[in-house]
Amino acid sequence: MFKRIAWGIVFLLLSVLTLGYVFRMPITQWAIAPSLSQSGVELHCLDWSLNSNVSLSVNRLCLTYQGHQIELGGIVADTKKITVGRANLRLNNSESDPSSNEPFKKLALNLPKERPKIEIKRLLITHPQLHDELTVSIDEERLNTFVVSGDVTAEIAVNNHKVAGRFNLADGLLTKIKPIPALTLNSVHAFTFDGLTVDIKSDIDAEFTQAFSQCPVMLNAFGDVNTHYHLNDNKVSLDTQQLTSWVAFDSTCLALINNQSQREFIVKQLPLKWQIMISDTIKFENEQLVMPSMLLNAKNSDAKLSLTNLAINLQQPLEQAKGDIKLLFISEDIEQVEVNAALNNLAINGEYQLRIDELPNFLPASAKKIASTGQFKIANVLQLQQNVDITSELAFAELKFDKLTAKDYKAQFTTELDDKQNIKASLNSQLSSVAYEQYQLLDVNNHLSASSSLAVGELFVDLNSETKLAQFNSDFLNLSNIRISSKGLQSRALQASHHVFIDGVELVASHHISAVEHPFEITIAEQAATKLNPVLQQFEPLATLTDGSFNGVVRGDVNLQQAEFTLQVEQLSGLYNDYLAKQFSSRLTGNYNSGQLNVAPTTFELNELRAGAVVSNMTGNLSVDNSVARAYQLTGDVLGGRFALDSYKVTNExxxxxxxxxxxxxxxxxxxxxxxxxxxxxxxxxxxxxxxxxxxxxxxxxxxxxxxxxxxxxxxxxxxxxxxxxxxxxxxxxxxxxxxxxxxxxxxxxxxxxxxxxxxxxxxxxxxxxxxxxxxxxxxxxxxxxxxxxxRLSDEITQKVEQEYSTKGTKND
Structure with missing residues (x-):
């Protein structure tokens, strides 16, 4: 009976063991899954068996942790060691996996104090952003301390609340992560991870070379960098104060400048090596990059570019950025270039200064003592509806261009663009003198204003100008007190009108400039002829106009060098030394074409001419043929009779x-x-x-x-x-x-x-x-x-006549 009961118990136990082994998979998952779940690990598959030596053999094990999946196979486990023959780790792409939205938690691994050590002979790591998969092997030399070899070299220590270790990052690993052929990197990184934050201390030695249009640019960085990353808050801070960085341009870049003079000038001015200095911690927070200070300092030069209080939204870096920018550039030939600007999203405000002693000799113009200062305000930089406010001043002591020489130039320029795209600009300029060949202008003052709307389809610009010249000098003519008031409209062509005063002479000019034609019209209103005395006396110092009036119209095309004109002279009187002419009248109609002046035959009348004998009631005809003037069929009363002249040409022939x-x-x-x-x-x-x-x-x-x-x-x-x-x-x-x-x-x-x-x-x-x-x-x-x-008349009579007609002329001015 006892024997029968014993065999029954044995059979029952064997039956239980047999059933337990047969149903070991669901029973194991039912028993292990809850404990793993407490650590955030999900068990998906498990296939194990017992070996003949009573060791555990796991053919397949599937786990998920925070969206990352690992599949293990070929596992042999006993009480001392667990050996994994193969493993596949698929890291989660946080941008595509919905589970990645789950917040990270502090590590709470609840690691056992005693367990078999782990060895993974071959671990294959994949990630959507990896260029190639990574293959490593992991050996746990001490409990919870792992040594990684293969594509990645690292040493990792794991405890219940922290993962710490060191890893190397070099060129070979980068080729599999994301190949950068021009990058040479050798770095060592020590890190700690607690589930929420990552701290990395890096020792970096990197060099990157990139050619832009056959111009190699090299970036070299070496030193220590401390990085802190909070996973849930997406906060990253970089401390690069111990990092030394250089940006260098290869000297072969200058060979791209074909002009030797330009190349020599740039070699003397432009530093080829710049040091990047960051004196404070860089932070990434709420999709923003915050950089308190960055300085680009040129080697062996006073040139500096600094960025301070810089904040950039990484999602919209151009639309949302703030910071202060300062550029200071001083070189052998450039006394000073200084720019100070404040960037506030799409608005930039600033000022600048420029001083150059002399322009480089390769430019077509030469100038001395150039100075410029200005302020600028620009809102909505990248948008169509911009606001712009610019004020600028420019001065130079002397400018030479070809045969043109200008001295003591000063100008003030302003422009405004409002949110309705209405633009206004003005330029006030002054020049002490301008010389071109034999022509010279003295004391030139000009005010130019322009207004337009950029919102319309076709651009129309209204122009207004006021110009004053104290003196115009040339070898054959000098003019003074010149004032020109101009108005114009610029669209597909320029239409302009000018109201001109020259030594009191008044005329109105209008013209139309396009790509193919330049028609013009000059209207001379009726005015006293005595206003022409300053011009006349330059050619004939002894000549004086005493009375009369003149008016006229000139029409033509500048491009074609053609013009037609009508000039009316009424009751013109004047003195030449002690000769006297009274009441000359005529109407001249002609044209100018291909360098030749022609005046149609016309009549003239001269009431009296005193040139010794008194000639009166003179009439005749005038004409100009191919710039040769001719008077003909002249008749008049003289010495109680009549005289006649058949023809006379004003020519040297x-x-x-x-x-x-x-x-x-x-x-x-x-x-x-x-x-x-x-x-x-x-x-x-x-x-x-x-x-x-x-x-x-x-x-x-x-x-x-x-x-x-x-x-x-x-x-x-x-x-x-x-x-x-x-x-x-x-x-x-x-x-x-x-x-x-x-x-x-x-x-x-x-x-x-x-x-x-x-x-x-x-x-x-x-x-x-x-x-x-x-x-x-x-x-x-x-x-x-x-x-x-x-x-001739006696001097006494001549003086009386001159006095009488000069008085009349003054009344007609």
Whole structure:
């Protein structure tokens, strides 16, 4: 009976053991899963068996911890050691796995004080962001202390609340994580992890080289970096104060500059090596990068770039960024470049200073003592609706460009752009002098303003300008007191009008500039001709306009160098030395084309001309053909008769003109002084061929003859009486001339360019008192210039006339 009961118990136990072994998988998971779950570990699969030596063999074990999955296989476990033949660790991609949203917790692993040690012969690690999978082996030399070898070299110590260790990061590992061919890295990192935070102390020696357009740039960093990362709060802090970093540009970059002068200049100015210095902790928090201070300091140079109080949103780095920026650049040829700016999201405010003693010689222009300062405010930098406020000042002592030289330039520039995209800009500039070849401008002041709207489809710019010039000088003309008021509209082309005052002369000009044409129109309002005296007297210092008015219109195209014009002159009067012209009137119509000036034939009138003899009621015709002026068919009253000039051209080429006289009053021609005792009555005709050449003016084979009868009376003429007294034998003959009825008078006229006049006079008449017929031949020589001087108005009369007309001219100014 006892034996039967014993066998029954044994059979029952064997049955239980057999059933337990057969159902070992669900029973094990039911027993182990709750304890693992307390540590945040989920058990998904377990397949084990017992070996013949009563050791545990696990063919497959699947675990999940915070979204990371590990699959173990080929496990052999006994009381001293657990050996894992193979393992696959699939790390979670926190951006795609929903479970990654679960908060991290402090480590509470509840590790047993005694357990078999673990060895993993081959662990395969994968992650969506890894370039290649990592293969490592893990050996637990001491309890909870693991040595990692393979692709990763590390030593890790695990306890209930912390994981700590060291690992190396080098080029070979980087090629599998994320290949960076230009990076050379050798670093050692010590870390601690408590489930919520990671602290890493790194010793880094890295070098990175990148070529931009065949320009190698090298970044070198070495030293210690301390990193703290809070997993739930996503807070990262970097302490890089013990890290030394350099950015260096290779000298071969300068070979990209083909111009040798530019290359030599940049070599002297631009430092190739810069040190990056971060004096405080860098923080990443709430998707923001906070950097209290960073300084880029050029080696062997005073150039510095500093960033302070920098805060950047990593999701929107351009739209949300704050910080202060300061640039200071001083070099051999640049005295100072300084920029101070404050960045506040999409707004930037700042100021700048620039000082350069002289521009580099490779530039097309040269300038000395250049200085510029300014302030700027820009809001909504990356948006269409921007706000801009810029104020700038520029000055230089001298600027030379080609044949242009400008001295003592000062300018103030302002521009404003509001949120409705209305823009306003102004430029106030001053120049002491501007010279171009023989042209010179003195004391130039200009105010230019522009306004527009950037919100419309097509851009229209309204322009206004006020320009004042104290003096315009050239080899042939000097002008003063110049003022120009301009208005314009710039769209696809420029349309502008200008109100110009030059020494009191007023005119209005308008023009239209496009890519193919540049038409213009100049309107000269009717105004006093005396305003032209400052210009006229530069060409003829002895000339003065005393009365009259003028007006005109000029239309043309600058690009085509063509113009048409109309000029009206009314009642123009003036003085030249002691010559007087009164009331000249004409209307000139012409054109300018291909460098040639043409004026259509037109008439003119001149009421009076005093040039020795008084010429009145003069009329004639004017024209200009291919820049050669011609006066023709001139007629007028002179010496009681009429004269006519067939044609005269204003040219250096030799020419001949014919002057004819009709019905000239002989008494006015001969009698100069009533006290002379000589009177001549009658009428005279004449024909004078006048020649103009390089030697001067001459008359050849001219003729004078009487028209009808005349009379010659000589009484009490001292010179005539002296001749009779000295030459008694001629006295009877000469006495016949004292009372002579002239029947015929002929004279040949020749004038040399030196002014000498030769007259061959043949006089025929009858002396009634002596009943004697007279035939008198006489040759006379006299310098015509002296004669004309004798015929002019006396100085006293001229001064009175000039005073009278100058007074009238002043009233007409």
């Amino acid at each position: 030799a020419q001949q003109s014919l002057v004819t006289f009709e019905n000239i009053d002989a008494s006015k021609l001969i009698t100069l002084d009533d006290k002379s005792g000589i009177t001549l009555t009658g009428r005279v005709n004449g024909r004078l061929p006048v020649y103009f050449d390089k030697q001067g003016v001459s008359v050849k084979s001219g003729e004078l003859s009487n028209q009808g009868t005349g009379k010659l009376i000589i009484t009490d003429n001292a010179a005539f009486d002296a001749v009779k007294a000295q030459q008694q034998e001629l006295s009877p003959i000469l006495s016949l001339l004292e009372d002579l009825d002239i029947q015929g008078l002929k004279s040949s006229v020749d004038l040399n360019p030196d002014g000498w006049l030769y007259l061959g006079v043949n006089l025929k008449g009858y002396n009634e008192a002596q009943a004697q017929q007279v035939n008198f031949n006489y040759n006379h020589e006299e310098n015509v210039f002296t004669l004309l001087r004798a015929l």
